[in-house]
Amino acid sequence: MAKNIMIQGTMSSAGKSLLAAGLCRIFRQDGLRVAPFKSQNMALNSFITRDGGEMGRAQVVQAEAAGILPDVRMNPILLKPTTDVGSQVIVNGRVQGNLRAMDYYRRKKEYIPAILEAYNSLSAEYDVIVIEGAGSPAEINLKQNDIVNMGLAQLVDAPVLLVGDIDRGGVFAQLYGTVALLESEERARVKGTIVNKFRGDRAILEPGIKTLEELCGVPVAGVVPYLDLDLDDEDSLTERFNRAEGRRAIDIAVIRLPRISNFTDFSPFERYENVSLRYVGRVEELHQPDLIFLPGTKSTIADLQWLRQSGLEGAILKAADAGAVVFGVCGGYQMLGRRIADPEGAEAAGVTEIAGLGLLEMDTVFSPEKIQTQTSGVFGPVEGILSPLSGQPYTGYEIHMGRSESPAPPLAKGAGAVYGSYIHGLFDGPGVADIIVEALARRKGLAPEALGRFDPAAYKEQQYDRLADAVRAGLDMNLVYRILNREV
Missing domain, CATH: 3.40.50.880 (Class I glutamine amidotransferase (GATase) domain)
Structure with missing residues (x-):
C-alpha cells in the first residue's frame, strides 16, 4: 500500500490544490510513482477521462503534474452546484442525481465505501498518495459528517500539513486558530504548518514563526512564495475573472x-x-x-x-x-x-x-x-x-x-x-x-507572426516544473519526507 500525506487548509483558496500539485511533481521528479486524491470536490470546472468519467479539474492538474492520466478514482465524489442550495452529485465519474445541500449533508457518510474503494485501489498501484482536503478542518458545524478533511485523514491514516494564506492577512491567527479548534486526536495528525503566498523577505517572519511553532507544537514546514503560474483553476474563485486587462491588438x-x-x-x-x-x-x-x-x-x-x-x-x-x-x-x-x-x-x-x-x-x-x-x-x-x-x-x-x-x-x-x-x-x-x-x-x-505561436504541451510542463522548483525551495523537504515515512 502507498504512503500518504495530506494537505489541509485554513480556508478555501489557501493554496491546497497548487501545493498538492507541487508535491506530486516533486515526488515524480524524485522517482516515485505518485497519484493525487480528493474525496469530495465542489466545482463546475470538470473534466472527462478517457473512459468517460467526470472528475474535478484540480485533480486533473495534479495528475498531469504527477505525469499520469487523470482517473475518476482520484476524485470519487464531485458536486456541481445547480442552484444556491443544491448540487448534482457525481460518484466515481457518474451522475447519481441532484440533492439539496442539507440532504447531501445528511447522507454524506453513505459515500464512505465508494471513497475508500477508490482510495485503496489507487494505493495498491502507487508509491505515494498526495491527498487534498477541502475548505477548513475547523468548520465545527460540519465536522460530524466530515469525509474530506480530518474525517478522511482518520479513515486512511494520513499525516497532515496545514496551509495558511498570508496574502489575505492574519496567517498566524489562521493557523493557530485552526489547530486550536481541532479535537486532540485530530491535532495529533497535524505534523507541520505551511505559510503560503508570501511576498517579501522571510527573515521578517522569523519571530512569528517561532511563536507559532511554540503555540501549535509542530514545526513550520516551510514558507512558499506567492506564485504567478499559468495553470488551470479549479472553480469560480479564480483570480482570472477579476484581472484588470486592457484591450490589445x-x-x-x-x-x-x-x-x-x-x-x-x-x-x-x-x-x-x-x-x-x-x-x-x-x-x-x-x-x-x-x-x-x-x-x-x-x-x-x-x-x-x-x-x-x-x-x-x-x-x-x-x-x-x-x-x-x-x-x-x-x-x-x-x-x-x-x-x-x-x-x-x-x-x-x-x-x-x-x-x-x-x-x-x-x-x-x-x-x-x-x-x-x-x-x-x-x-x-x-x-x-x-x-x-x-x-x-x-x-x-x-x-x-x-x-x-x-x-x-x-x-x-x-x-x-x-x-x-x-x-x-x-x-x-x-x-x-x-x-x-x-x-x-x-x-x-495585422501580421499574424507578430502574435507568436506556442506549444501548449511544452508550456504546461514548464509551468509544473516552475511550481515544483518553488515548492521544493520553500518547504523543508527533509521534514516532508520524514512525515511521509512516519518518522515524525
Whole structure:
C-alpha cells in the first residue's frame, strides 16, 4: 500500500490544490510513482477521462503534474452546484442525481465505501498518495459528517500539513486558530504548518514563526512564495475573472455567466503577448471585441435568462451584426440556436422551453441522460473567417445533457461569423488557438507572426516544473519526507 500525506487548509483558496500539485511533481521528479486524491470536490470546472468519467479539474492538474492520466478514482465524489442550495452529485465519474445541500449533508457518510474503494485501489498501484482536503478542518458545524478533511485523514491514516494564506492577512491567527479548534486526536495528525503566498523577505517572519511553532507544537514546514503560474483553476474563485486587462491588438471577451463552467477552455488565448482575454459580466464592459466567447454553464436556461435580463444578449447580437466573431462552447453553443426545450425538467430551471439567440439554425432538447465522452478527429470544411481550421486535428471532451438538432461536429456555423461546438478543450490542441488568433489578425490587417505561436504541451510542463522548483525551495523537504515515512 502507498504512503500518504495530506494537505489541509485554513480556508478555501489557501493554496491546497497548487501545493498538492507541487508535491506530486516533486515526488515524480524524485522517482516515485505518485497519484493525487480528493474525496469530495465542489466545482463546475470538470473534466472527462478517457473512459468517460467526470472528475474535478484540480485533480486533473495534479495528475498531469504527477505525469499520469487523470482517473475518476482520484476524485470519487464531485458536486456541481445547480442552484444556491443544491448540487448534482457525481460518484466515481457518474451522475447519481441532484440533492439539496442539507440532504447531501445528511447522507454524506453513505459515500464512505465508494471513497475508500477508490482510495485503496489507487494505493495498491502507487508509491505515494498526495491527498487534498477541502475548505477548513475547523468548520465545527460540519465536522460530524466530515469525509474530506480530518474525517478522511482518520479513515486512511494520513499525516497532515496545514496551509495558511498570508496574502489575505492574519496567517498566524489562521493557523493557530485552526489547530486550536481541532479535537486532540485530530491535532495529533497535524505534523507541520505551511505559510503560503508570501511576498517579501522571510527573515521578517522569523519571530512569528517561532511563536507559532511554540503555540501549535509542530514545526513550520516551510514558507512558499506567492506564485504567478499559468495553470488551470479549479472553480469560480479564480483570480482570472477579476484581472484588470486592457484591450490589445486582438481583443477577446468571454461572457461571465453566473453558472460558468469549464472557463479554462479559453486559457490558451491568455498566452499571446498581443491578445487580451477579458471576462465580461456587464454590457458596459463588452466594448467592441474581435471575438466573443459564450462559455459552458451548469444551467443553460437560467443563464440564458440572465443574459437576456442583463442586456448582454442584445449587446452580443449587435456585436455580431457589426462583424464580431461569436463562438459558443457547450451551453453557450446551445444558447446560439433558435430554441431550447426541457420537457422533463432536466435542468430544474422551471422552464420547459425558451427562445435562443437565433444565430445558429438548430434546436436543443434536454433530457436526463448526460453525455460524457472524450473525442478527437479532424475539422471538416469550416466556412468563413475560421476556414483555416479545415483539416486541422482536434481533441477534447463533451459534458452536456442536451442534444442539438443536426449539429455539425466539431463546429457548427451560422450566418455571419458565428460558430459553436460541444467540445471542451478544443483550443488546447496544437495549432488550434494559433489559427484562430492569426485569422483575427489577418482580418484587421495585422501580421499574424507578430502574435507568436506556442506549444501548449511544452508550456504546461514548464509551468509544473516552475511550481515544483518553488515548492521544493520553500518547504523543508527533509521534514516532508520524514512525515511521509512516519518518522515524525
